[in-house]
Each structure stands twice: as structure tokens, then as C-alpha cells.
Amino acid sequence: MSSLFRSEEMTLAQLFLQAEAAYSCVSELGELGLVQFRDLNPDVNAFQRKFVNEVRRCEEMERKLRFLNKEIEKADIHITDTGENPEAPQPREMIDLEAQFEQLENEMKDSNANYEALMKSFLELTELKHILRKTQAFFEEAELHVHNQQQIHEPQGTDDMQALLGDEPKGGATATATQLGFVTGVIARERVPSFERLLWRACRGNVFFKQAEIETPLEDPSTGDQVYKCVFIIFFQGDQLKSRVKKICEGFRATLYPCPDTAAERREMAIGVNTRIEDLQTVLNETRDHRHRLLVTVAKNINQWFIKVKKIKAIYHTMNMFNLDVTQKCLIAECWCPVSDLDKIQQALRRGTESSGAAIPSILNRMASRQEPPTFNRTNKFTQGFQAIVDAYGVANYQEVNPALFTIITFPFLFAVMFGDCGHGLIMFLFALWLVMNEKKLALYKEGGEMFETMFDGRYIIMLMGLFAIYTGFIYNDCFSKSFNIFGTAWDLNVDWGSITKKALDSYDETKEIMVDPKQTYRGVPYFFGIDPIWQVAVNKLTFTNSFKMKLSVVFGVTHMMFGVCLSFFNHRHFKKPLNIIAEFIPQVLFLFCIFGYLVILIFFKWIFINCNSPNQASLLLALINMFLQFGSKIEGADLLFAGQSFVQPLLVVIAVLCVPWMLLMKPLYLRHQHKATEAQGFQRLRSSTPALPRYQCRLERMDRTLVKWCIMKAKHR
Secondary structure, three states: OHHHHEOOOEEEEEEEEEOOOHHHHHHHHHHHOOOEEOOOOOOOOHHHOOOHHHHHHHHHHHHHHHHHHHHHHHOOOOOOOOOOOOOOOOHHHHHHHHHHHHHHHHHHHHHHHHHHHHHHHHHHHHHHHHHHHHHHHHHHHHHHHHHHHHHHOOOOHHHHHHHHHOOOOHHHOOOOOOOOEEEEEEEEHHHHHHHHHHHHHHOOOOOEEEEEEOOOOEEOOOOOOEEOEEEEEEEEOOHHHHHHHHHHHHHOOOEEEOOOOOHHHHHHHHHHHHHHHHHHHHHHHHHHHHHHHHHHHHHHHHHHHHHHHHHHHHHHHHHOOOEEOOOOOEEEEEEEEEHHHHHHHHHHHHHHHHHHOOOOOOEEEEEOOOOOOOOOOOOOOOOHHHHHHHHHHOOOOOOOEOOHHHHHHHHHHHHHHHHOOHHHHHHHHHHHHHHHHOHHHHOOOOOOHHHHHHHHHOHHHHHHHHHHHHHHHHHHOOEOOEOOOOOOOOEOOOOOHHHOOHHHHHOHHHHOOOOOOHHHHEOOOOOOOOOOHHHHOOOOHHHHHHHHHHHHHHHHHHHHHHHHHHHHHHHHHHOOOHHHHHHHHHHHHHHHHHHHHHHHHHHHHHHHHOOOOOOOOOOHHHHHHHHHHOOOOOOOHHHOOOOOHHHHHHHHHHHHHHHHHHHHHHHHHHHHHHHHHHHHOOOOOOOOOOOOOOHHHHHHHHHHHHHHHHHHHHHHHO
């Protein structure tokens, strides 16, 4: 409890570690987690420190592991996390890890390169297969069109078909038309309209463009995305148009493929392409299986590899903070550590020395320091969430009272005061209880995302928030925005409240005329626990509930502030500062009590002694305001709450006003008086460091000292 109430007592220690045992000792101290090292080389560049090469090697291993992890995620392979925490490997094992990661990276890169090359070849063959199939349909359609024209018109249509298809006339006859050239290729579907428009404009309408969509998407080997493409064929005449068409295709990133002129050659090529695709598909499957087996093997160990590499890197980062002695065989370190854990630290150093095989033991020496130690608050799985909330707003100074101890109760309770619904609070409580009961299994669950991790880390906070919300929900008589009617109403409204059904409570038309008036309908017996359910359907519900909750907020808020001020008393007493108690704590308590504490007393006084039949129904807000605006005035009539109010309120105002200069002036004036008294006794503050002298002035001083020495030597010689 003392550790929770106040931060741990810390001490500055100096460590003397042998060079051979330094790595193992730092590893043991890191596993212990009770030491904070100081950087003894603040002016040394990070690239000039002793173990910078080892840190770079660790960063290179981390890069390789990130590459492998990225490949595992691409392959959608589950990474097994056993939750084990392996120890940091010895420096000699670092070489084996580097060689293993290098081999895995090279093997994965080769596998990726081969797979990408195979996929590229597979894509080209697939596109060529679609080209041969679609262009065959184009030519068959053209033959059918020419055949129909031949039956209708002159036989010269045969020459047109032959010219279009690129075949020679039968029977050795001379062609009457010039032969047309064509190119075939594949282009992305979204680029077809602009591609066709540019072809038409650049070639001035002297090309014939035909395209057909590929129904199935094709995988891009470089990105892995599914892309929809179209097969096209362009007919033209002349070499000039041919070069122009190819340049346009190149600009639109269209892939051109050779296509035979005759149907027999196209058929023969299609058979060869299909055979090559089948063989390539077999090789692709084997390559994919080999790559998958490799990634599955890596996925089993990659988490432990990450932990090992990070531990090695952290150890060398820490060792870069150390100093070397003149013999270059001993490392000197300084660290802050809890006084109560010095024995554990000594045992960790002993274990590290034994595991490294060093003959000379490591030495821990406590040092006296005037620097303020760091704040260390010991936590467990229950208190770490509350400590994180407090530290998010500000970490307490060394040896101050730890607010997290009191936040364990105040934070969930104040949340419940605002929430106040036992139904929703029960859901929160059950959900947090499930997290607590299954915390060992859920601690290994890494796929929930940041939101789930936040809720899991705060499971005990949520559980207490739900538990207190159930309590305040019963106080407010609110469950899913509905009230319980357990004991019967305390108001006489000529209504059989024992037979109230859910329908009657939900029906506004039947209950809209209910006005709860304590002067007429109150029976004198209060509701046994919580708020009477009649307020749920009363017209003046907000008038009552707002006043009630506002007064509760004032009571809790002032109590919270007073409690916080009282905690400062323990800090002043612990640090032995009686001046702070007299000049800060006492006036703060008096100021808070005379104004806001008086208001809380009035709230309870009105709740207990004043009812609807009392002649004085003074407003507490107006009473607080009139304390200052009508200072010294006599209070009479309905504004009078109790006898002697005209004397008490001005007295409290005078005390509160006197506390202001008390807080602001007493401590500075006393410190000034103390400083003047010290100076009068002849004492003077010693400077911690003297300002640097100019270079020429230092040279003159050295010359003066040399001259004085020379004169003394001459005098002795004489």
C-alpha cells in the first residue's frame, strides 16, 4: 500500500561491468525492468559510439524481418503467436541469425522474381490466346460479310475480301486491290475510348479499328491487381500509318502481339499457346506451393525473431550510454533504481556475470546525487490502467502522493454519476467481466485492432464503471430510460400505481396531465430507495431531476477539490516544508470551505430542514451571489435560511478575502526576509560554474603566472 500511496524511493547507482559480461548483465537487467540508465555520452554523436555497428546490424535484421512479414501478410498466412518471451541471444548467436535471415531473404527474393517472371510469361500467353481467339472471330466475320456481298453484287467483292485478309487471289490471278496490313494487341478497358479517338484523329480516318472485351480479368504480375482488358485489331495501309499506329499503341501502353495472316497458321499457333500455358501453369503451381511452404515456416518463428532482434538492439543502445575506463576493459554505467529492489538487481548482475563466464564480478555502488530522481510507481494488471490515465494528464513529482490510488474509486464513480443507467451499466459490467475471465486467452489475440486493445487494457476500469453505473442507476431509478415501480409511489394521485403497466407508462396521452405537487399530493412517506417512479411520467420531471443532479454535482465536485487539497498536506509533511502548510495549505482549505464548503452545507441543510411547507424557500444560488453583492446587509423574509445567517455569511466572506493575500504574499515575503538575513550574516551563494573567459584573457593570465614563477625562481637563485 505504501508503494501505491507514494512513488518508490530511488537511488543513483554506478555499475562497473567487465567488457565480456556487460552484454549479459544488461540483458538480465532489461528482463528485470527495474533500472533506468543515464546517458554518460550526451555530447557524442550517435554514429561515433562504440556499438554503432552492432545497432546497424540489428536494424538490417529488422528490415529483413519486416520484408518477410510483409510477404506473409500478402500471402494471407496466419502468424502464430504463442506468447512466449525468448531471452536475448548471446552475441555469438547474432551471426547465425544474420546468416539465417540473409538466406531467407535471398530465397524469398528469388522466389518472387521467378514467380513474377512466370506470371509475366503466363499473362503474355493468356493475352496471346485471347488475341488468336478474338481475331479469328474478326476474320470469320469479315469472310461472312464479303461472301454475302459476293452473292448480291459483282464478283469483285472477292478481291476486296482477299485484300482485307491479305490472301492472294485463287488461280494465279492478279490482285486488283492493295493488300492491307494489321496489328493486334491488348489494352486496358478504360483506355479504349480515348485510344480509338486518337487513332481516328491521328490517322485521319484511314484505319479500321475493331475491339472485343476479355470477359475474365487478368492479374498484373507487378502489382497483383485484377485488370480488365480488351483485344483490338487495327487495319491500315502503308508503312507510314503502320509506324504511326505503333507509336500510338506504345503511348497508351498497349501490348502488341504477332498474329499470323492465314487461318491455318493461327490455328496451329493457338494449339502451341495452349500447350505452353498448361506447362507453365504446372510450374506456377509448384512455385506457388514452394513459396507458401517457405512462408508458413517463417510465420511460425517470425514473432520470436522480432523479439530477439529488438532485445539485442535495445541492449546495444543501452551499452552506447556507458563509458569505457582507461584500460578499455571495463564499462562504467550510471542508473536510477528502486532502493527496495537493490537485492534483485545484485542477483541479476550475478546471473549475467555467471552466464558470460567472466572471472571478475560486476560491482554496484550507490552514489549520492542532488538531482531529482525519476518517478517510479509500481503497478499490476489491475492498477496499470488507472496509472496510465493519471500519467496521461501529468506524472507526479518524485515521492509525491500517487493520485492513481484514489482514481481507482473516484474515476469510475464520477463516470457512473454522469451515466446513471443500471441496464446499460449491467451490459458494461458483463462485457468487462468476460474480458477479465478470459484475459489469458485474449492477451494473445492480435487481430482486434487498436480499439479492442484499448478496451482490453482498460477491462478493470470498464468493470468498475459498469458496477458503479448499476448502483447509480438504482439511485436514479433508471434502467434503459425506464423506472422500476417496486415499493409503490409516495404520491397520492388517485391512481392505482400497483397496476401500472408498461403501456400506461409509455403512453403520453394518459399521463400528460400528472403534475407532482408536494403541497397537495405528497403522502409523507418517501420512496424507500432511489427516485420515485412517478417522476418518469410527471410534467415537472426536469424541474426536479435537474435541481437534484445539479446539487449532487456541486457536492461531489467540492468534495473532490477539498480531497485533492488535503492530499497536498501529506506532500508538504513528507518533504518537511512547514512553510507550505502555513502559507499554502491552510489558506487554500479556508478559502474553499468558506465559499464552496458553505454552499454544500446549505444544500444538506435545505434537504434536511426545509420542506414545501416551510415559510422560507430561499434559492441557494441567489444566497451565494448575495454573499458578495449584498455584503453586510440584513437578511430577512423568504431569503433567510437559518438564524444568524446575517452574521455568518459576512464572516465567511472576510475570511475568504483575507486568504487571497495570505496565499500570494506570505511565502514570497518570508523567503525574501530569510534571504536578507542570510546576506546580513556575510554568507554568499557559490556559483556552480564560472563564465568562460575570452581566449586572449586566458593567455594573459597564463603569461602572468609564468612571469610570477620566473621572478620567484630568480629571487631564490639570488
